[in-house]
Amino acid sequence: MIDQTPPKSRVQLPLILAAVLAGGMFIGQQLPRYEQNVRFLPNSYKTGQVAGALDEILRYIDAKYVDTVDLDAVKKGAITHLLEQLDPHSVYISPDELHHVEEDMSGNFEGIGIEFLVVDDTIQVVTPLAGGPSETAGIQAGDKIVTIADSIVAGVKVNNASIYKRLRGAKGTTVKIGILRGVEKNLRHFNVVRDVIPVHSVDVAYMLDDQTGYLKINRFSAPTYQEFMESLRPLVEEKGMRNLVLDLRGNPGGYLNEATELLSQFFGDGKLLVYTQGRTEERREYTSNGRARFDIQNIAVLIDEGSASASEIVAGAIQDHDRGWVVGRRSFGKGLVQEQYPLSDGGAIRLTVSRYYTPSGRSIQRDYKNGKDYDHETDRRLENGELSDASKITVEDSTKYYTGSGRIVYGGGGITPDVFIPLDTSYANDYFFDARQNLAQFASRWMEGRDRSTLPATADAFVRQFQVSNPVFEEFISYLEKQGVARNDKQLAECQPELRLQLKARIAKALFQDEGLYKVLNDDDPAVEKAIQVLKSGAQVARRQ
Numbered sequence: 001m002i003d004q005t006p007p008k009s010r011v012q013l014p015l016i017l018a019a020v021l022a023g024g025m026f027i028g029q030q031l032p033r034y035e036q037n038v039r040f041l042p043n044s045y046k047t048g049q050v051a052g053a054l055d056e057i058l059r060y061i062d063a064k065y066v067d068t069v070d071l072d073a074v075k076k077g078a079i080t081h082l083l084e085q086l087d088p089h090s091v092y093i094s095p096d097e098l099h100h101v102e103e104d105m106s107g108n109f110e111g112i113g114i115e116f117l118v119v120d121d122t123i124q125v126v127t128p129l130a131g132g133p134s135e136t137a138g139i140q141a142g143d144k145i146v147t148i149a150d151s152i153v154a155g156v157k158v159n160n161a162s163i164y165k166r167l168r169g170a171k172g173t174t175v176k177i178g179i180l181r182g183v184e185k186n187l188r189h190f191n192v193v194r195d196v197i198p199v200h201s202v203d204v205a206y207m208l209d210d211q212t213g214y215l216k217i218n219r220f221s222a223p224t225y226q227e228f229m230e231s232l233r234p235l236v237e238e239k240g241m242r243n244l245v246l247d248l249r250g251n252p253g254g255y256l257n258e259a260t261e262l263l264s265q266f267f268g269d270g271k272l273l274v275y276t277q278g279r280t281e282e283r284r285e286y287t288s289n290g291r292a293r294f295d296i297q298n299i300a301v302l303i304d305e306g307s308a309s310a311s312e313i314v315a316g317a318i319q320d321h322d323r324g325w326v327v328g329r330r331s332f333g334k335g336l337v338q339e340q341y342p343l344s345d346g347g348a349i350r351l352t353v354s355r356y357y358t359p360s361g362r363s364i365q366r367d368y369k370n371g372k373d374y375d376h377e378t379d380r381r382l383e384n385g386e387l388s389d390a391s392k393i394t395v396e397d398s399t400k401y402y403t404g405s406g407r408i409v410y411g412g413g414g415i416t417p418d419v420f421i422p423l424d425t426s427y428a429n430d431y432f433f434d435a436r437q438n439l440a441q442f443a444s445r446w447m448e449g450r451d452r453s454t455l456p457a458t459a460d461a462f463v464r465q466f467q468v469s470n471p472v473f474e475e476f477i478s479y480l481e482k483q484g485v486a487r488n489d490k491q492l493a494e495c496q497p498e499l500r501l502q503l504k505a506r507i508a509k510a511l512f513q514d515e516g517l518y519k520v521l522n523d524d525d526p527a528v529e530k531a532i533q534v535l536k537s538g539a540q541v542a543r544r545q
Contacts, residue, residue, distance in 0.1 A: 079349075087352050088368050088375070089336050095346035105221045105254060106199075111168035112175065113197045114139065119441040122146070122154045123163060126444060127513055132197055137190045139179060141510065142448055146187055147178030154180075169194050182448065198223070201254075204514045205231035208522070212532055213241040216518060220254030220310040225261040229293065232265075236294045243298040243535040245528060246314070249328060253309020256286070256337065256356070263317050264288040266299060266324075271359075273317045276337050278354030298538075299324030300531035303415060304423075305378050305387065308332035315415045316358035322405045322541050325534045326417045328527050330386070330393055332377070333414035335365030360401040362411030367396055382425075390420035407541070418541055419534065421527040427498040431491035435480055435499055442479045443506035446472070452511070459512040459519045466507070468500045476503060 061069055076094070083090045093101055113132025114125050123145040128135035146154040148166045167175065173194050178187040201224040203216040213235040217224060235241040253259075256274070263273045269290025277283040301315045303326060312331045318324045337354045355363050368374045378387075386392040397412025410416065456462040473496075481487060492499075501524055508516030522528045 083349070083351075087336060089334065089338055089350070090352045091350050093340075093348045093350060098346070098348050109168060109197055109199060110171045110194055111164075111197050112177075112192045112194055114167075116145070116163070117440055117444055118158060118160070118163075119444055121157055123158065124444050126440075126510065129197060133192050133195045134190075137192045139177070139190060139192070140181065142182070142444070144180040145177055146180050147176075149176055150178075171195055200227060202227040202231045204518045205235060206515060206519065207235060207239050207241065208245065208528070208532055211241065212243040212245060212535055213239070214245045214247065214518075214522065214528070216247040217251055219251060220256075220258040222255065222258070224254070224258040228262050229265075232294055232296075236296075242296070243300075244296050245300050245302065245531045245535070247302045247528075248307045248311040248314060249302050249304040249527070250306035251308070251311040252306065252332075253311055253313075253334065256310055256313065259310035259313045260286040261289075263314055264290070265292045265294060266296060266318070267292070267321065271321065274313045274356050274358060276354040276356045278337070278352075281354040284354075298535045300535055301326050302527050302531060303328045303331045303417060305329055305332060305381060305414075307415075308334040312364055312415050313356060313358075316362075316364065319409060319415060319418065319541075320359040320401075320403050322403050322407070325419060325531065325541055326415060327419045327531050327534070328417050328421050329423065330381075330416050331364070331414035333364055333366035333412075335363045335411075358401075358411070360403060360409060362397070362399075362401045362409065364411050364414050366413050382423075387423040388425060389422065405541070419530055421530060424526075427495035429491040429494055431485070431488045432495035432499065434485045435476075435495070436502065438480055438483050438485065439499075439502050439506045440509075442476050443503065443510055445479070446475070446507065447510045455511060459508065459516040462508050462511065462516060463519050463523050466504060468503050468507075473500060473503070 058071060062071060079092045083092055112134045113129040114134045115127050115129065117124050117126055125139060125141055125143045127141045128139050144154065146152065169175065171194055174191050175194065177190045177192055179190060180187055201217055201219050201221045203218050205213065205215040208214045215231055260273050267288040269288060271288040273286045273288060275283055275285040299318060301318050301324060303311065303315050307315065308331065312334065315326050315331060319326050335355050336352045337356055338350045339353050340348050340350045342348050355365060357363050366374065366377065373380060381387050384392055393416060395410040395413055397410055399411065400408050401411060403409055456465050477487060505517050505520040508520045
């Protein structure tokens, strides 16, 4: 008997071809729907002929193919694969994903307004957001959420996605929450009216000394510039701030216009901040608007391998115009500009349309031909020693560009800082990484039922006075063992100082929110210490030849 079962490769080939072709048809059909996108299709592109053929292929697959095929899944897979052939930042966003993306970048969502952790399968409130529905209702830090809408959520393996689904909802709707507080045995019930909850992009702003302020931005979303200005005002007008440490470490970027609005506070009118240009996009220049409200004299921008896109625009403009110091490690290297276009399925395509260039003319986009290397850039830098040794930094573009004072800078791979701060890897072992995942949960449990009057009353006092005692640290190690993290005395000895610092920071966050967290961490941060030093020195940014 002849085996009629086709080889696996023959079964997969038609499906793969159909997927790729379907993606082309889907994109081709969508883009012309929007007038501003017509330019992406050259005149020679015979849309009708190709779309017709692809439509026929899909109908044949649907009607005749040997196996049942989910055509929607095929189309989605094809679109994703098609965009992956372009660059790492052109992506398809499904309707479900789009909702979360828009919430993230709009700067708000609708919900009950709490920061929480899942500790031992129980939702524990880290803090109710100030002025939010939960604080108004009377929910407190440390409260355990046992029921939501009369359904038990404690001890049932809940995850963050399911919690978001239950707690978020339309503004004005009510959700009933059952709370267990402290050592109480009976539930307290709260009817919380959902409202618009801001997602802040400025984590914290405070004074490092009598002249120097510190401001941390975690992303560039729609309200970033407004938050930036609101955070600066009390530092300048009430605290007398003259110098600024702007922390953009780990900031993945976001909206370009928010970055340029922010930069306008550091320059006079008409200063070139960045420009964009692409194959079908003419050069577009972004200049300072001349509406600098505050007199900020000296600036230090902190960056690292996680600083990308809009963060690099800010650092690049500061560096190219010699406006301040760039301190830290080489930034990520994302110099591509995306525009987002809606699709008829309710999703969107985010398509790279141009590159951005710093004022000196350099593109800082890294090479992305090898997608695997691109995705694991931080690992590569760690392996080749760049994160701990500035001499190991390699530039992909050897073209020399010049800052306003004549310093040489390079493009093609991120912003190289003026002052390099090595990454301390002395404590980076397996035990530390496992232990670090449990810090927030332990700190939350440790604070349960604790008399807060016995702890320092302010964040500044906490930094000076509080130390993680040996009994508290041993309690943490015992907690780790219960979570499955086996004790390793050799590795524990290597990472103990860092774990103590991180634990102190987490306890500070439980007491004083992000202000406490950052004040503890920054008190022992070499990048922050170096930034203060160069700002106080009064020296101009050093020439680098």
